[in-house]
Amino acid sequence: MGEVRTADPRLRVNLCGVDMDNPVIPASGTFGYGYEFAELYDINILGTFSFKGTTREPRFGNPTPRIAECPAGMINAVGLQNPGVERVIGEELPKLKEIFHKPVMANVSGFSVAEYAETCALLDREPQVGWLEVNISCPNVHGGGMSFGTDPAQAAAVTRAVKAVTTKPVILKLSPNVTDIAGMARACEEAGADGISLINTLQGMRIDLRTRKPVLANVMGGVSGPCVFPVALRMVWQVCRAVRIPVIGMGGITRAEDVLEMMMAGAAAVEVGAANLTDPLACRKIIEELPRVMDRYGIKNLAELKQ
C-alpha cells in the first residue's frame, strides 16, 4: 500500500486529449469509488477509473438476488444503486481525492434527456472529473438507461444535450443489445460525442433448478465476464471502423493479452469490469504484466497499436 510507482512510458496512451499512464480503467459498477481496492493496492497506478453510475436522484436499485453466475461469467441486475449526484459530489468525491490523485471518469445514467444533461453539468464542474462517461446502456432499469442506447435518434439527443452543458470529454457508453452497433456509434459521433465506450452487459438470465424460478429477482440481468469477450471485441472492431473518435474497449477483459487484442481492434483504452469482483488485484496484475506480454509479441509501446 502507498507504493510510489514510476509509470512505464511504454504504456502511455491518450484518451480524448487527456494523457494516461496506461490504458487500464476499472469499469463503472465494479469498482465503487475505489476505497475497497485501495485497501489492497495503490489505485494511483491505474490509468483512471470509472466510478459507480450516478443518477440525479438516489436509487436503491433492484430487489435481491441481484447476482447470478454463468460459465465464465456472471449476471447482474443491480439497477444503478447510487446515492445520487448531490451526495456523490458532496461526500464521495472529497473522500476520493484523499486516495486518488488523477482525473477520474464520472459515469452518469438517467431516465430523461434533461436528467442526463443536468447530472452531467453538475459533475462537469468538479475539478477531479476528467471525462464524463454517459451510460445509455444499462439493461437493468426500466424506462431509462438502455432505451436511450437502442435508438440512434435518442442516443444522439442525449449526446447533444450533454455536450451543450459540459466542457470535458463526453464518452457515450453503448449497449451491445442492438443489431447495428456501428450505426449507434455514428449517431453519437455526429451528435458531438468525444468518445465511445463499449460494451455494456449483454442481456441474459438463469433459472434455479430447485425452485424452477429465475435466479434474479429482476428475472433478467446483464452478462459480463470472459464469456462475452469475443462479442465485445467484434463490436469494438466494428465501431472503430465506423467512427474517428476514440473508443474504449471493454467486455470480459481479465489479462494483459486481452488488453492487447482490444487495442489491436482499435481501442484507445480499455475498461476492466467483472474481473475486479473475482480478483480485486486484477487491474494491478494486468498493468504489471503488460510490458512482459508486449515483449513476447514484439510491441514496443501501446501507442504504436493505434492505426
Place this chain on the structure above:
Amino acid sequence: MRGKGAAQAMKQVLLRIEENVPLAREIWRMRLRGDVSGAERPGQFVNLKLEGCFLRRPISVFDREGDRLTLIYRTVGEGTRKMSSMKPGETIDCLTGLGNGYDLSRAGDHPLLLGGGVGVPPLYWLGKELRARGKEVSAVLGFNSREDVFAEEDFRNIGCQVTVTTADGSYGRKGFVTDALPEGTSYFYACGPEPMLRAVDRTAVTDGEFSLEERMGCGFGACMGCSCRTKDGYKRICREGPVLRKGEIQWEK
C-alpha cells in the same frame, strides 16, 4: 456507514487445506492453514476462489486458532460441491477479513446463540470468545432432522448450555429454535435461514443481532450485489453486514 468499513482491511491469501471431511448430511468441515490474520472477528466471512467457478464463494468462519481457519459449509450448489472434492495439500485463493462481525460488547452476562442449519458455524467462534470473557452462554441449535445435526459437541466442549431442536423431532427437542428459547438471557446472536430470523425477531424478548446471507458478486463492497434496506439507509451485507442489529432490518414484503 463507511466508518465501520474503514476499520477493516481485507487480505488476499493462499491457504493450504489440512482437512476436508463430511460431518452431517451435505455438511462438510474444511481446515485451512496459512496467513489467516485477516480473519479478525467472529461473524466475519471469507470468499473462496474455486477452480471452474467464476464468482467466489462466501463462507462464514467456524473458528480461527493461530494460523488455522476452520470452515463448516453446506454443499448446496456446484461451487460448494466442488469445494467438497478438494484434497488436503491443495491450496485455495482466499479473501479474508470480510464483513463487520458480531458486536461482543453488547452480550451482557448471559448471551444466547441461536443457529439454524448452516447458520450454526459462525456462532461457534463467537461462543468461544464470549466464554473467554467469562460469559454464561446458552446455545439453541436448530436442524431439520437427526442426520443434519452437527457441532453440538463443539459447543458443549467450550462450556455452552446447548439445546438441539429438530423440526421432525428425530433428535433433541421437536420444533424450531424459537420453541426452545431459554429464559433469563441478556442478548441474542442469531444466524440461520430468513424465516427463522424473522421468527426470532418476533419472539425474542431481548435485544440482539442477526447475521444475514445473500448472493454476492464480490464480497467486499464493490458491486452492490447484496444491498439491503435498513432503518439507517442502505447497507451492503458483505461490508456493513453481514451482522445487523435487531430493529435495524427492514424485512422485505
